[in-house]
Amino acid sequence: xxxxxxxxxxxxxxxxxxxxxxxxxxxxxxxxxxxxxxxxxxxxxxxxxxxxxxxxxxxxxxxxxxxxxxxxxxxxxxxxxxxxxxxxxxxxxxxxxxxxxxxxxxxxxxxxxxxxxxxxxxxxxxxxxxxxxxxxxxxxxxxxxxxxxxxxxxxxxxxxxxxxxxxxxxxxxxxxxxxxxxxxxxxxxxxxxxxxxxxxxxxxxxxxxxxxxxxxxxxxxxxxxxxxxxxxxxxxxxxxxxxxxxxxxxxxxxxxxxxxxxxxxxxxxxxxxxxxxxxxxxxxxxxxxxxxxxxxxxxxxxxxxxxxxxxxxxxxxxxxxxxxxxxxxxxxxxxxxxxxxxxxxxxxxxxxxxxxxxxxxxxxxxxxxxxxxxxxxxxxxxxxxxxxxxxxxxxxxxxxxxxxxxxxxxxxxxxxxxxxxxxxxxxxxxxxxxxxxxxxxxxxxxxxxxxxxxxxxxxxxxxxxxxxxxxxxxxxxxxxxxxxxxxx
Amino acid sequence: xxxxxxxxxxxxxxxxxxxxxxxxxxxxxxxxxxxxxxxxxxxxxxxxxxxxxxxxxxxxxxxxxxxxxxxxxxxxxxxxxxxxxxxxxxxxxxxxxxxxxxxxxxxxxxxxxxxxxxxxxxxxxxxxxxxxxxxxxxxxxxxxxxxxxxxxxxxxxxxxxxxxxxxxxxxxxxxxxxxxxxxxxxxxxxxxxxxxxxxxxxxxxxxxxxxx
Numbered sequence: 001x002x003x004x005x006x007x008x009x010x011x012x013x014x015x016x017x018x019x020x021x022x023x024x025x026x027x028x029x030x031x032x033x034x035x036x037x038x039x040x041x042x043x044x045x046x047x048x049x050x051x052x053x054x055x056x057x058x059x060x061x062x063x064x065x066x067x068x069x070x071x072x073x074x075x076x077x078x079x080x081x082x083x084x085x086x087x088x089x090x091x092x093x094x095x096x097x098x099x100x101x102x103x104x105x106x107x108x109x110x111x112x113x114x115x116x117x118x119x120x121x122x123x124x125x126x127x128x129x130x131x132x133x134x135x136x137x138x139x140x141x142x143x144x145x146x147x148x149x150x151x152x153x154x155x156x157x158x159x160x161x162x163x164x165x166x167x168x169x170x171x172x173x174x175x176x177x178x179x180x181x182x183x184x185x186x187x188x189x190x191x192x193x194x195x196x197x198x199x200x201x202x203x204x205x206x207x208x209x210x211x212x213x214x215x216x217x218x219x220x221x222x223x224x225x226x227x228x229x230x231x232x233x234x235x236x237x238x239x240x241x242x243x244x245x246x247x248x249x250x251x252x253x254x255x256x257x258x259x260x261x262x263x264x265x266x267x268x269x270x271x272x273x274x275x276x277x278x279x280x281x282x283x284x285x286x287x288x289x290x291x292x293x294x295x296x297x298x299x300x301x302x303x304x305x306x307x308x309x310x311x312x313x314x315x316x317x318x319x320x321x322x323x324x325x326x327x328x329x330x331x332x333x334x335x336x337x338x339x340x341x342x343x344x345x346x347x348x349x350x351x352x353x354x355x356x357x358x359x360x361x362x363x364x365x366x367x368x369x370x371x372x373x374x375x376x377x378x379x380x381x382x383x384x385x386x387x388x389x390x391x392x393x394x395x396x397x398x399x400x401x402x403x404x405x406x407x408x409x410x411x412x413x414x415x416x417x418x419x420x421x422x423x424x425x426x427x428x429x430x431x432x433x434x435x436x437x438x439x440x441x442x443x444x445x446x447x448x449x450x451x452x453x454x455x456x457x458x459x460x461x462x463x464x465x466x467x468x469x470x471x472x473x474x475x476x477x478x479x480x481x482x483x484x485x486x487x488x
Numbered sequence: 489x490x491x492x493x494x495x496x497x498x499x500x501x502x503x504x505x506x507x508x509x510x511x512x513x514x515x516x517x518x519x520x521x522x523x524x525x526x527x528x529x530x531x532x533x534x535x536x537x538x539x540x541x542x543x544x545x546x547x548x549x550x551x552x553x554x555x556x557x558x559x560x561x562x563x564x565x566x567x568x569x570x571x572x573x574x575x576x577x578x579x580x581x582x583x584x585x586x587x588x589x590x591x592x593x594x595x596x597x598x599x600x601x602x603x604x605x606x607x608x609x610x611x612x613x614x615x616x617x618x619x620x621x622x623x624x625x626x627x628x629x630x631x632x633x634x635x636x637x638x639x640x641x642x643x644x645x646x647x648x649x650x651x652x653x654x655x656x657x658x659x660x661x662x663x664x665x666x667x668x669x670x671x672x673x674x675x676x677x678x679x680x681x682x683x684x685x686x687x688x689x690x691x692x693x694x695x696x697x698x699x700x
Binding site: 044 | 507510513527528532535541543574575581654
């Protein structure tokens, strides 16, 4: 692992202190449980395990999927408020770089520190016989860091939102659920956990891939979508939704996101999203194979949404298998997303980022790219209390000079160009990143989870070794992630 | 574009208010039992009561008195085994007696489907012997003496024929090790006389019973 703070005695002491604080947080959350329960539990009166596999959010059971697709309307009116909070420690294997410009404190500002990372408030539940909502607002305690004094400022913004209308005609031999959804994140409306919004890196602050296809969170909380779906005989699910920019009267779905903060994308017109899934349940098993995708036009400069757009065509396959027989719960998910993007005139064929004048003769940026992402996750939970998971992702795609944030000087081989970046730099211009994550967790009470995850990168920014030109290897980004996740 | 969508949602929502026959509300005495069966119970127990997953009991052809007693025990928290409090306490908490009677009558009227066991035939044969004759040396009475010669159940004694073996095992263990089902206290004595080695045999046999 080399010379890192992780090895130092000071870091060990800090780690011990962090664990003690995390345990204190668990005990505190325990004491809060007696009179406070999450909103859907209040609505149905059921335990988490009814809707979540092994009681673990967000993996849904077959019943949980029906609960969602019938518009969150099973049960009775209840106080529609709940809250969730996460405290965590993230430790990266190596936080230093030979790059003299690299500022370790700025590059890994929270590394090794116990942080109260995010907290969410949920407004959710049954509204009428056919109408229900799931609305999440999240406070990020570490939104921005002051360059002058390094102090963090928090920020509150919209998170996932899904408002539904649903109805169901059912009789022996026939079951037809249909509904409409209004949501702000493509795939957030899906009832399976193989899709990007609910499948992977669900614990806030956990490690994931850098470059991802647009459909994997690229438009989250930036868009407003309206769609319709059907679920026939718990076998065939089909949905079509159109997404537009969540501005004007729909800006409540993107509150806290704006172009000045550089976290708001502007899409052109209405952009279609589609989903088809084939599901089957037999005994304690359930399985699904499906496909989903999106065709989206995104303005390259959100502050000037005019002219030609980046055209994303995302098409994905996904699958899920579940075995639920108390006290065992197994969930396995996988998805493969293929993305083709044709860039706008203002993006394609532009000078290399490290050769803006074109004097070095570095190649111009691509006019189109392909990005592929494969993700898979398997988890097992015993007695809704003890669990473990293993997940894998592999992002690959075409190399593009636009991504090349580190480069050698063609005139002086072996010399990096001015502006090359240590740690975050990408010498190859390739987005390829690959990692395994193994984790264990413990749910002492159904509203609190303590977990430990280790993510091992075998490829980062297109290479396994010296991906930034400064000698940094993919495994230097390996992380240990310890968290306490509570819902009240 | 914007206002018509909003108006459509509001209209659709209001239209929904007027359809108690497809309501998923669980605290409204006006909701007919069939609606609750269709929209809620069927999700786990199946529309015909033949729960496809062995995580949930089959309710088809159960004696109505047994189903009524269980739903009332869930509602009063008198039955507190995990399957009970995790899934059923909440759903039953505001059902009226009339709704409970209606739900029980519906499932009692459903036909039980065959539920073949994949267990070793020798194990099933052993289960059958215990079911039919009991074990004299342990003063274990025949299961058939209360649950019926074909496991069909009667009054407060549940149908066992066709029930998922996993569910039967879970409940035998609840009786054996806990006080979570006081209404079935008689089964505590039986479960202890049955001994853990014979439980899988009986569970496998009753699942495979065709009943009638």
